[in-house]
Structures are given as structure tokens and as C-alpha cells.
Amino acid sequence: MLMVIFQVLTVDQAYEAIDLSILGLLFGTMVVSGYLESADAFKYLGKLLTWKSKGAKDLICRICLISAISSAFFTNDTSCMVLTEFVLKIARQKNLPPQPFLLALASSANIGSTATPIGNPQNLVIATQSGISFGEFLTGILPATILGSIVNALLLICMYWNLLSVKIDEEDSAAQFLTGDGVSSHHFSPATMSRLASSSSQGRLPGLEITNVLTSPHVNGSVNLAYHDTLRNRVNSDQGETEIHGFLNGPWESRNSNCSERWKRKLWKSCVYLVVVGMLISLLMGLNMSGTAISAALALMILDFKDAVPCLEKVSYSLLIFFCGMFVTVQGFNKTGIPSALWELMEPYAKIDQVSGMAVLALVILVLSNLVSNVPTVLLLGARMAASAALISTAFEKKAWLILSWVSTVAGNLSLLGSAANLIVCEQACRVPNLGYTLTFWSHLKFGVPSTLLVTAIGLILIKS
Numbered sequence: 414m415l416m417v418i419f420q421v422l423t424v425d426q427a428y429e430a431i432d433l434s435i436l437g438l439l440f441g442t443m444v445v446s447g448y449l450e451s452a453d454a455f456k457y458l459g460k461l462l463t464w465k466s467k468g469a470k471d472l473i474c475r476i477c478l479i480s481a482i483s484s485a486f487f488t489n490d491t492s493c494m495v496l497t498e499f500v501l502k503i504a505r506q507k508n509l510p511p512q513p514f515l516l517a518l519a520s521s522a523n524i525g526s527t528a529t530p531i532g533n534p535q536n537l538v539i540a541t542q543s544g545i546s547f548g549e550f551l552t553g554i555l556p557a558t559i560l561g562s563i564v565n566a567l568l569l570i571c572m573y574w575n576l577l578s579v580k581i582d583e584e585d586s587a588a589q590f591l592t593g594d595g596v597s598s599h600h601f602s603p604a605t606m607s608r609l610a611s612s613s614s615q616g617r618l619p620g621l622e623i624t625n626v627l628t629s630p631h632v633n634g635s636v637n638l639a640y641h642d643t644l645r646n647r648v649n650s651d652q653g654e655t656e657i658h659g660f661l662n663g664p665w666e667s668r669n670s671n672c673s674e675r676w677k678r679k680l681w682k683s684c685v686y687l688v689v690v691g692m693l694i695s696l697l698m699g700l701n702m703s704g705t706a707i708s709a710a711l712a713l714m715i716l717d718f719k720d721a722v723p724c725l726e727k728v729s730y731s732l733l734i735f736f737c738g739m740f741v742t743v744q745g746f747n748k749t750g751i752p753s754a755l756w757e758l759m760e761p762y763a764k765i766d767q768v769s770g771m772a773v774l775a776l777v778i779l780v781l782s783n784l785v786s787n788v789p790t791v792l793l794l795g796a797r798m799a800a801s802a803a804l805i806s807t808a809f810e811k812k813a814w815l816i817l818s819w820v821s822t823v824a825g826n827l828s829l830l831g832s833a834a835n836l837i838v839c840e841q842a843c844r845v846p847n848l849g850y851t852l853t854f855w856s857h858l859k860f861g862v863p864s865t866l867l868v869t870a871i872g873l874i875l876i877k878s
Contacts, residue, residue, distance in 0.1 A: 416745035430744035431737050434703040435541050439736065440728060441706025442531050445689060446491040447727040448713040452685040455495040458483055462503055469509055469577040470570050476500060476517040477566040481525025481558070486693065489526035489533050489834040490729075493519060497841035501848055511842065511850040513573040516860050519838040520565055523825045524868060526834075527818060528558040530702060534736070535791045535821050540702060542795055543814040547696040553815050557872040561823070564871060568864055684716045736788075743792040756797045765802045765809050765816070771873050774798070775820050779869065782824035783831050790821050812876060819872035827865040829857040 416422045458479050483492040500518050504511040526532030530540030530550050692709035714721045764770035781790040802813035825832025839852045
């Protein structure tokens with residue numbers, strides 16, 4: 414708004430500055446992630462964390478692996494949003510300190526998200542502006558992602574060796590927590606309903622209150638019609654209606670209905686996973702990323718056969734609006750000429766074909782990413798770095814984009830405020846009922862500084878032109 418008011422940009426120029434392809438890709442991936450969450454994909458990932466666990470160090474490695482892989486395909490923010498509570502509950506259940514496990518989740522999510530163009534917002538911008546295909550992006554940066562994740566996990570184990578040396582049971586004692594709220598559900602069959610009714614003069618079911626003679630479905634061997642009428646009239650919820658319907662119509666109809674619902678659920682999950690696999694194959698084939706993501710999102714909406722509002726409500730529209738404002742602001746800032754002047758001063762010392770130049774570039778990207786956030790850094794430096802690298806050799810242009818992606822993303826591990834994924838882990842961990850844990854700024858910084866410097870150096874060495 415200020416860019417238009419102070420006439421840095423006209424209204425038309427402000428609209429032109431907004432990149433709809435990036436917004437479309439971001440929207441599509443958020444919708445797909447929402448349906449994957451509904452299909453229990455993240456619940457299965459959570460269960461893998463404790464399946465035949467060998468101890469605390471093994472758990473750290475599992476968290477790093479699962480967090481990195483899920484972030485590469487479902488974005489780092491989504492992975493942290495869904496997995497934080499799982500990780501915290503597992504640590505609390507096994508009487509382990511939550512801090513190293515939460516750090517493992519957040520840092521590995523950032524590192525893993527570098528591998529693909531859909532791993533994080535800045536990669537979306539880079540892939541769109543550079544024209545690098547999904548496959549080229551993956552092969553160019555994957556070796557650094559793998560080694561960086563390994564080094565990050567080893568550093569965590571070394572720094573928290575004493576805390577992680579506590580012996581824990583190999584049994585999956587945390588399984589009850591992975592089902593949701595830790596309370597096991599109970600299915601009311603006709604047998605259990607009559608047993609509950611006969612054990613008390615007053616029985617209670619969801620949406621029902623049955624007293625006196627009405628607590629018995631049979632009186633002297635005959636069907637108690639008053640009982641059945643009361644059941645029909647007092648149902649106040651869909652769950653109660655389903656349970657009573659099964660009771661009134663006999664066990665066979667109830668079983669058939671439950672079996673049918675389970676098969677429908679399994680079929681729908683299979684369709685979700687097939688659509689996501691198809692989307693990833695299409696991206697690897699080089700199809701338009703924005704169009705592919707939106708097509709997958711629309712396909713899932715149609716296959717769901719339900720109102721799409723619940724899933725659309727999970728989309729971060731504030732993030733989409735933030736991107737719009739950021740496009741306009743960065744475009745206006747570029748028009749002032751200040752970024753170009755600063756780049757001209759720095760460019761002679763930031764040659765991508767020299768070791769010293771790579772170090773200077775990495776330092777500038779790292780500092781800017783923590784001061785103004787990684788996406789604005791990418792928008793400000795991306796085109797300038799690519800143009801400067803192209804003057805040396807066309808082969809260096811791709812390397813410049815990948816280096817920008819790597820350093821701007823890994824820079825998020827430096828401090829708690831460095832990336833949205835870190836803040837999500839911190840906020841989610843605080844809010845878990847009765848198990849909340851506060852990850853402090855300084856505790857994150859002590860691990861974040863050495864991890865960021867080591868992992869950044871690995872990328873600078875392994876990413877080739």
C-alpha cells in the first residue's frame with residue numbers, strides 16, 4: 414500500500430509484480446498436504462518413530478529421517494505442524510528430555526526441504542524464476558541434503574550424548590499416544606449395550622438417557638416397544654444414531670455397515686496416495702509445477718465427494734496474502750535502485766567460481782535470511798546472482814540458484830526466529846495439553862550455530878554446476 418501511496422509503483426505495476434504461478438503452486442501443495450493429513454499419512458509416519466525402537470539415539474535418527482523426507486514432499490511447515498505433538502508425546506512417555514528431539518524435528522525439516530522445489534516457499538520461488546525442472550533440482554541438491562541430514566543428526570547425538578544415554582524399553586509404550594488424545598475408543602455393540610444397561614439402574618450412551626424399565630430391551634421375552642421408541646426419539650448425534658441403528662436392526666446389518674465404511678475409507682486413502690504419487694511423477698517429468706499441483710488438489714476435492722470447505726480452511730491464506738505483499742514490496746524496493754547499488758559493490762568479491770567468492774555469497778545470504786527472512790532474500794538476490802554467474806559460464810547459472818536455495822533454507826536453523834518451521838515447533842510444543850515444553854531461544858542457538866555452519870559448508874562443497 415505504501416509503495417502505491419508514495420508512487421513508487423502504480424496500482425497496475427503492483428498487480429503485475431505478483432507472481433500467480435508461485436501462489437498457485439503454494440496453494441496446490443497446501444491443499445494436497447491437507448488431504449494427506451486427512452488420509453492419516455502423518456499418523457503412519459508418527460507410528461514409525463516408535464516401531465521397534467532401539468533407544469534414544471535411534472529415535473533421534475528416526476526423527477531426522479522422517480522429518481527430512483516428509484518435508485521434501487509435503488513442505489517443512491506442514492511436517493512440523495503435524496509431527497511436533499507426536500515427537501513431544503513420545504519423549505515424555507519415555508521420560509526423555511524433549512529438547513534434542515524437537516531440535517531434530519525442526520532442523521531436519523529445514524534441511525530436508527531443500528531437496529525439492531515444493532519443500533519450502535523459497536524453493537517455489539527459485540524453481541519458478543530459474544526454470545530449473547523438478548528432476549534437475551532434485552539431482553542437483555539431493556547429495557548435499559543427504560549428507561547434511563546425517564551430519565546434523567550426528568551433531569545432535571554428540572551434543573546431547575549424556576541426555577540420550579538413558580536406557581528405554583524397546584516396547585512401543587508410546588503407542589497409545591499416537592492414536593490421538595491417548596484415550597482408547599470403545600465401540601458399542603448390542604451385547605455391550607445390554608450389559609451396561611443391566612449393570613445399573615440408569616445407563617448413559619452418547620445422546621441418550623434411559624431409566625427404569627426402559628433400560629431393558631426385552632421384558633418377559635418380548636420386545637420392549639417403549640424402549641425402542643425412546644431410543645429413536647432421544648438420539649442427539651450422528652454417532653448415537655449410528656450405534657442405535659445397528660442395535661435396532663441387528664448385528665449383521667451393523668457389521669455390514671461398518672465393514673462397508675472401512676472399505677470406503679481404505680479406497681479413499683488409496684486414491685489420495687495414488688493422486689499424490691501421480692503428482693510427483695508429473696513433476697519429475699517436467700510438467701508445469703503450478704498447474705500440476707492445482708490439478709492434484711482439484712482431483713482430491715472431487716474424489717472426496719464431500720464439501721471441500723474443511724480442507725480449504727487448512728490453507729494458510731495469510732501466507733498467500735503475505736506473498737502478495739512481499740512481491741509488491743520487493744518490486745518497489747528494487748525500483749529505488751538501492752539493491753542494485755549494493756550488489757555492484759559486493760559483486761567483485763562474490764564470484765561463484767572462487768572459494769572466497771562462495772564464502773562471501775554464503776555469508777551475505779545467511780545474514781540476510783535471518784534479518785529479513787529467506788523469501789525476500791531470494792527475491793532480492795536471485796536474479797542478480799544468476800546473471801553474475803551466467804557472465805562467467807552458463808553452467809554456473811544453475812549452481813547459483815541451487816546455492817541460493819541451500820544457504821537461504823539452511824540459514825533458518827541458525828536461530829529460533831530463522832524459519833517458520835522453528836517457530837511452529839516451538840508454538841506447538843508449548844500448547845500440548847499437560848505435556849507442554851518451551852524451546853528457548855538460547856537453547857536453540859547453541860545447537861543452531863554449529864549445525865548451520867557445518868551443513869552450509871557441506872552444500873557449498875557438494876552442489877556442482
